[in-house]
Amino acid sequence: MSSDSSNKEFDISIVGGGMVGAAIALALSQAGLQVALIEKQAPPEFMPDSAPDLRVSSINLASEAWLTQLGGWPALERMRLCPYQRLQAFEQLHSIVSFNAADIKRSHLGHIVENNLLQLALWQQFGANLTLFCPSSVTALEQSAESAMLTLDSGEQLSSKLVVAADGGNSQLRRLAGIGTNGWQYSQACLVALVNTPYPQQDVTWQQFTPTGPKAFLPLCGQQGSVVWYEEASRVKQLAALTPAQLTQQLIKAFPVQLGEVEVVASSWFPLARMDANRYYAGRVVLAGDAAHTINPLAGQGVNLGFADAKLLTELIIDARRHNSDIGSAQLLQRYQRKRKPANLLMMSAMDGFYQVFGHDIAPLRTLRQLALNVAARSTLLKKLVARYAVGSE
Ligand SMILES: Cc1cc2nc3c(=O)[nH]c(=O)nc-3n(C[C@H](O)[C@H](O)[C@H](O)COP(=O)(O)OP(=O)(O)OC[C@H]3O[C@@H](n4cnc5c(N)ncnc54)[C@H](O)[C@@H]3O)c2cc1C
Secondary structure (H helix, E strand, O other): OEOOOOOOEEEEEEEOOOHHHHHHHHHHHHOOOOEEEEOOOOOOOOOOOOOOOOOEEEEEHHHHHHHHHHOHHHHHHHHOOEEEOEEEEEOOHHHOEEEEHHHHOOOOOEEEEEHHHHHHHHHOOOOOOEEEEOOOOEEEEEEOOOOEEEEEOOOOEEEEEEEEEOOOOOOHHHHHOOOOEEEEEEEEEEEEEEEEOOOOOOOEEEEEEEOOEEEEEEEOOOOEEEEEEEEEHHHHHHHHOOOHHHHHHHHHHHOOHHHOOOEEEEEEEEEEEEEEEOOOEEOOEEEOHHHOEEOOHHHOOHHHHHHHHHHHHHHHHHHHHHOOOOOOOHHHHHHHHHHHHHHHHHHHHHHHHHHHHHOOOOHHHHHHHHHHHHHHHHOHHHHHHHHHHHHOOO
8 A cells, every 4th residue: 555646547536535435445456456535534542441432323234244355354353343142122111122143043234333443444454456545635627528536635636437436424425526416404413322321231222212202222332332322412412512421421311221330431412314316426436335325314214225335336446447338338337236225225215214203293193103112022023023133134
């Protein structure tokens, strides 16, 4: 890997080296393509004693399998991650619906990982064929029929057959490529708190549905966890302004007793938005991950969808290169869009339905919610189906 390049011609340029962009860069460079990766900010180094990143994601088995293939997962395992075997949903503690890995003969349903550690684990695998431009950002994009040209803030110009925009929900490249979006901001926002818990290592992630919005717990390594509290945005902002000690009191009051006597270490809040790009490519620019879609994080699917985009896109590109075809052709990009856009939209709409039924305190919805949880509690088949969906199998 070099940090600069005199040769400004690449097969592919990728803007954004977050979890999704880094995975794409790795897959393509490992396959022998010449890759430029442009990222504003490198992930911090790992310190075993450092507090976990506040941004954590639940990674399903499908994503884990692909990241293992890329070599990123074993590197993450050498740092920090937390498997979970059980997933619980409930309104009242006496009616918990539990989905177990054992029901589908798996050792775990997924892992809770820190976003910046997963990003770092992928960066640690960068090697031959990859030129990293970091810290760096793009100032202009020009396209011709044969190539796309990026101008960086350093003044360097990079020409390539294809540009991948993996620069997140507020993608600058998407705008430069002239791709519009559809979507809205939800009235709720979520508060995320890193907490110390009184319990030894936990193996369960749970979500309680309450009249004002869901409350969730995600286990982290050792006696730590991540708490997610969905509420009206104004209330979330008030909570986020509290000191850790004050927020601790609020959490203990508002969350179910199984949270225990936690202690807040740090917290932050996130607005919730749904965004769907009108199309996934324009000319020789293609979108992947949050640059193409952002989804309500209620069921922890966002980056898993991003990895599914990344896997398909890289497979199509590697296949085209093997057949000496144009890796940025409209045909290839159309195939990518045709497969991924409907799949991502389906998941977004399912999450919206879920949000409507489980996020509001309207009487008929309350009844429907209770009914759904009761049916799920009694149906072994349904529980297996939910567990399969959670791990990311078709
Ligand atoms: C509260 C919350 C909880 C979530 N929980 C889950 C979960 O449990 N499971 C799950 O799957 N998903 C979850 N998500 C969603 C998940 O975080 C995102 O889907 C994921 O981060 C998207 O990854 P990405 O690489 O596409 O984009 P990003 O993570 O946004 O990365 C984009 C990268 O591009 C860089 N960049 C941006 N602009 C430029 C530029 N102009 N030039 C150069 N570089 C640039 C940024 O520095 C960054 O590194 C959650 C989201 C939220 C808000």
